[in-house]
Amino acid sequence: xxxxxxxxxxxxxxxxxxxxxxxxxxxxxxxxxxxxxxxxxxxxxxxxxxxxxxxxxxxxxxxxxxxxxxxxxxxxxxxxxxxxxxxxxxxxxxxxxxxxxxxxxxxxxxxxxxxxxxxxxxxxxxxxxxxxxxxxxxxxxxxxxxxxxxxxxxxxxxxxxxxxxxxxxxxxxxxxxxxxxxxxxxxxxxxxxxxxxxxxxxxxxxxxxxxxxxxxxxxxxxxxxxxxxxxxxxxxxxxxxxxxxxxxxxxxxxxxxxxxxxxxxxxxxxxxxxxxxxxxxxxxxxxxxxxxxxxxxxxxxxxxxxxxxxxxxxxxxxxxxxxxxxxxxxxxxxxxxxxxxxxxxxxxxxxxxxxxxxxxxxxxxxxxxxxxxxxxxxxxxxxxxxxxxxxxxxxxxxxxxxxxxxxxxxxxxxxxxxxxxxxxxxxxxxxxxxxxxxxxxxxxxxxxxxxxxxxxxxxxxxxxxxxxxxxxxxxxxxxxxxxxxxxxxxxxxxxxxxxxxxxxxxxxxxxxxxxxxxxxxxxxxxxxxxxxxxxxxxxxxxxxxxxxxxxxxxxxxxxxxxxxxxxxxxxxxxxxxxxxxxxxxxxxxxxxxxxxxxxxxxxxxxxxxxxxxxxxxxxx
Amino acid sequence: xxxxxxxxxxxxxxxxxxxxxxxxxxxxxxxxxxxxxxxxxxxxxxxxxxxxxxxxxxxxxxxxxxxxxxxxxxxxxxxxxxxxxxxxxxxxxxxxxxxxxxxxxxxxxxxxxxxxxxxxxxxxxxxxxxxxxxxxxxxxxxxxxxxxxxxxxxxxxxxxxxxxxxxxxxxxxxxxxxxxxxxxxxxxxxxxxxxxxxxxxxxxxxxxxxxxxxxxxxxxxxxxxxxxxxxxxxxxxxxxxxxxxxxxxxxxxxxxxx
Numbered sequence: 001x002x003x004x005x006x007x008x009x010x011x012x013x014x015x016x017x018x019x020x021x022x023x024x025x026x027x028x029x030x031x032x033x034x035x036x037x038x039x040x041x042x043x044x045x046x047x048x049x050x051x052x053x054x055x056x057x058x059x060x061x062x063x064x065x066x067x068x069x070x071x072x073x074x075x076x077x078x079x080x081x082x083x084x085x086x087x088x089x090x091x092x093x094x095x096x097x098x099x100x101x102x103x104x105x106x107x108x109x110x111x112x113x114x115x116x117x118x119x120x121x122x123x124x125x126x127x128x129x130x131x132x133x134x135x136x137x138x139x140x141x142x143x144x145x146x147x148x149x150x151x152x153x154x155x156x157x158x159x160x161x162x163x164x165x166x167x168x169x170x171x172x173x174x175x176x177x178x179x180x181x182x183x184x185x186x187x188x189x190x191x192x193x194x195x196x197x198x199x200x201x202x203x204x205x206x207x208x209x210x211x212x213x214x215x216x217x218x219x220x221x222x223x224x225x226x227x228x229x230x231x232x233x234x235x236x237x238x239x240x241x242x243x244x245x246x247x248x249x250x251x252x253x254x255x256x257x258x259x260x261x262x263x264x265x266x267x268x269x270x271x272x273x274x275x276x277x278x279x280x281x282x283x284x285x286x287x288x289x290x291x292x293x294x295x296x297x298x299x300x301x302x303x304x305x306x307x308x309x310x311x312x313x314x315x316x317x318x319x320x321x322x323x324x325x326x327x328x329x330x331x332x333x334x335x336x337x338x339x340x341x342x343x344x345x346x347x348x349x350x351x352x353x354x355x356x357x358x359x360x361x362x363x364x365x366x367x368x369x370x371x372x373x374x375x376x377x378x379x380x381x382x383x384x385x386x387x388x389x390x391x392x393x394x395x396x397x398x399x400x401x402x403x404x405x406x407x408x409x410x411x412x413x414x415x416x417x418x419x420x421x422x423x424x425x426x427x428x429x430x431x432x433x434x435x436x437x438x439x440x441x442x443x444x445x446x447x448x449x450x451x452x453x454x455x456x457x458x459x460x461x462x463x464x465x466x467x468x469x470x471x472x473x474x475x476x477x478x479x480x481x482x483x484x485x486x487x488x489x490x491x492x493x494x495x496x497x498x499x500x501x502x503x504x505x506x507x508x509x510x511x512x513x514x515x516x517x518x519x520x521x522x523x524x525x526x527x528x529x530x531x532x533x534x535x536x537x538x539x540x541x542x543x544x545x546x547x548x549x550x551x552x553x554x555x556x557x558x559x560x561x562x563x564x565x566x567x568x569x570x571x572x573x574x575x576x577x578x579x580x581x582x583x584x585x586x587x588x589x590x591x592x593x594x595x596x597x598x599x600x601x602x603x604x605x606x607x608x609x610x611x612x613x614x615x616x617x618x619x620x
Numbered sequence: 621x622x623x624x625x626x627x628x629x630x631x632x633x634x635x636x637x638x639x640x641x642x643x644x645x646x647x648x649x650x651x652x653x654x655x656x657x658x659x660x661x662x663x664x665x666x667x668x669x670x671x672x673x674x675x676x677x678x679x680x681x682x683x684x685x686x687x688x689x690x691x692x693x694x695x696x697x698x699x700x701x702x703x704x705x706x707x708x709x710x711x712x713x714x715x716x717x718x719x720x721x722x723x724x725x726x727x728x729x730x731x732x733x734x735x736x737x738x739x740x741x742x743x744x745x746x747x748x749x750x751x752x753x754x755x756x757x758x759x760x761x762x763x764x765x766x767x768x769x770x771x772x773x774x775x776x777x778x779x780x781x782x783x784x785x786x787x788x789x790x791x792x793x794x795x796x797x798x799x800x801x802x803x804x805x806x807x808x809x810x811x812x813x814x815x816x817x818x819x820x821x822x823x824x825x826x827x828x829x830x831x832x833x834x835x836x837x838x839x840x841x842x843x844x845x846x847x848x849x850x851x852x853x854x855x856x857x858x859x860x861x862x863x864x865x866x867x868x869x870x871x872x873x874x875x876x877x878x
């Protein structure tokens with residue numbers, strides 16, 4: 001059906017909702033990246049396979065569907081049964097029959113698949129409805145509102161969830177200037193990491209005299225451990241399109257691109273499906289919803305370069321040139337793609353736009369803090385119990401995200417630091433956990449919001465090794481155009497490696513500090529300018545650890561191989577576990593007798609430490 | 621015209637022209653490696669960084685590459701602060717680390733009191749500083765036969781797939797523009813080799829000496845509208861020919877006068 005007038009949309013929405021409401025029970029199988037890796041596509045197939053042979057009242061085949069990422073990746077693959085919100089975790093293909101027979105047929109629960117929350121005394125209790133699980137309870141989902149709830153391939157699901165109503169509202173009752181005013185008033189700032197006020201960007205673009213303007217979406221999410229944009233592109237692609245179309249109306253654009261990184265093939269497929277179906281239904285192309293607005297979107301695929309997430313490099317890449325940044329003394333909003341005025345916003349930013357239009361700028365501005373309004377999606381990764389995708393109001397503390405939602409460090413180890421803002425972000429220690437998460441506070445503390453990756457580290461993490469790792473990522477991903485970034489980060493990484501080997505001096509550390517300052521002022525683009533951050537922020541908060549490597553030639557966390565030895569102490573019960581685990585047969589000993597590590601053979605891999613249940617392996 | 625202040629002196633400049641040009645016009649010396657008058661500025665080497673501020677910025681200042689910064693009314697520029705000295709010194713230090721044998725870099729570094737690099741020198745460094753002058757001039761010629769390949773520290777200037785560049789015409793513009801003289805070629809008899817590609821050199825009809833490559837001659841004849849036989853003789857023979865013609869003219873004029 002083509003929606004050729006605004007009125008038609010409401011009627012179609014009623015129809016879509018009616019159809020969904022007629023489904024008494026719905027089975028949502030998460031096909032987000034984490035669950036998919038756990039085989040959730042096979043689970044969905046199994047549901048369809050069994051249900052196509054077996055008729056169950058209240059359950060139609062259509063009501064058993066795939067969704068995007070539901071967020072709680074640590075518990076995946078996830079299967080959710082609505083309307084009760086029954087939350088089945090770590091589901092395997094073999095469980096499907098049981099879920100059908102027990103829950104769908106008899107209306108009973110499969111206890112073993114329910115989520116278990118740990119009590120204070122070490123016992124645990126099951127929680128049925130996912131809304132009651134702490135991981136979800138403290139979240140507020142705006143950009144992720146539909147992710148995990150709808151089938152990304154069905155535009156009818158999006159319509160039933162209120163999709164394209166913001167576009168209808170915009171086209172029927174707002175002038176372009178009113179749209180820009182609303183976005184400005186909402187205080188929305190770019191979610192890609194820069195935090196530039198979105199309304200101001202749109203206003204600047206709209207004001208420039210030009211025959212052509214572009215509206216581009218940045219889906220080149222490259223930070224290690226970040227997958228917010230991926231989940232929106234895969235799980236709710238229409239929300240991005242709707243945001244872009246509203247922007248196109250506001251700034252007067254007829255053409256746009258979504259730049260998706262090469263590593264996200266499913267995002268490309270789902271976005272392309274969404275674009276095709278939006279075009280078919282009259283939301284893209286000529287005379288959108290029967291109005292004068294004409295705008296179309298193409299997908300531009302990246303070639304696997306991290307630097308192409310930088311605006312000017314992205315635009316070069318879209319234009320078919322080598323993806324290298326240029327100096328932005330003339331901003332891309334003035335001279336962007338093909339030297340025309342261009343609005344480039346991040347996936348999450350665009351996905352938020354429809355909600356602001358529908359709910360109003362004041363509502364949005366009432367969430368979060370004064371200067372960082374609304375919510376922000378984070379991907380929680382690293383040594384944290386509840387890895388996954390979360391969205392919280394700006395201004396909540398890091399502690400709330402990591403401990404209340406994330407459940408604290410894995411295996412109840414001691415929390416040491418959290419790395420925010422991607423590879424060029426920074427590491428914040430425990431005493432910064434009560435800082436509110438917003439653009440300005442994190443920057444002031446020496447880290448940054450970035451796109452929303454959050455990597456938790458425990459006491460078995462060496463901060464020098466962490467800095468070295470992230471510098472290594474940046475050395476590989478530097479485009480190599482300007483000297484401070486190409487040569488500077490390379491030398492910084494080399495010196496950091498020298499520290500982890502116990503070969504560095506205090507002079508080296510001074511050299512690194514000076515070099516870092518020059519790299520950050522003299523580099524051409526944001527990648528270089530923030531490049532030394534992993535080193536600078538870890539040095540700021542963990543200088544003792546650096547000094548231990550340099551002066552005492554020790555790695556306090558027991559990570560840097562050149563500086564540690566493994567020894568077995570008298571707690572050893574002689575259980576043979578470490579002997580079996582050692583890959584180089586460096587451990588000798590008999591049952592119930594103290595084991596010994598042959599230091600000449602030991603490669604310091606840490607396998608013995610990991611398997612020992614009696615704290616008998618010392619790392620020094 | 622706009623007024624800007626450079627090191628305390630008010631200077632007039634055309635709005636939109638690049639800051640580096642104005643600074644140099646004032647006789648102020650700023651080192652550069654990637655800048656060349658035949659090329660659009662690129663901002664690769666970062667040596668031309670200067671400090672800028674404006675009265676209304678309230679003391680806030682920033683560092684910009686002057687080769688790329690269009691001047692605007694009211695700009696206040698400092699070109700030689702201690703921080704800028706440190707930036708330039710560090711950049712030269714880093715370049716020297718990767719190309720310790722480059723005499724060009726050594727000389728520039730000496731001016732900043734740097735006798736050797738502070739970092740571990742890469743003794744196998746090839747002196748390429750990735751200024752892109754070669755690829756940019758090749759692009760200006762409309763050929764783009766070579767380009768930057770790979771990323772970061774691995775980046776090299778190379779022809780497509782490291783093979784003989786199909787679009788190269790053997791003009792040597794890349795080799796001549798290179799500030800650190802990295803790009804090499806050989807001319808043996810009537811064969812030129814550059815980027816592993818061999819070119820036939822045109823032999824002068826008169827003296828037999830090698831002139832330019834045939835591909836380059838064809839390019840110039842086509843693009844510059846030169847007469848086809850223009851490259852049949854070498855420059856020296858052309859000069860001799862011209863001198864003889866002039867001499868003949870003079871002799872004739874003398875005859876007429878007598």
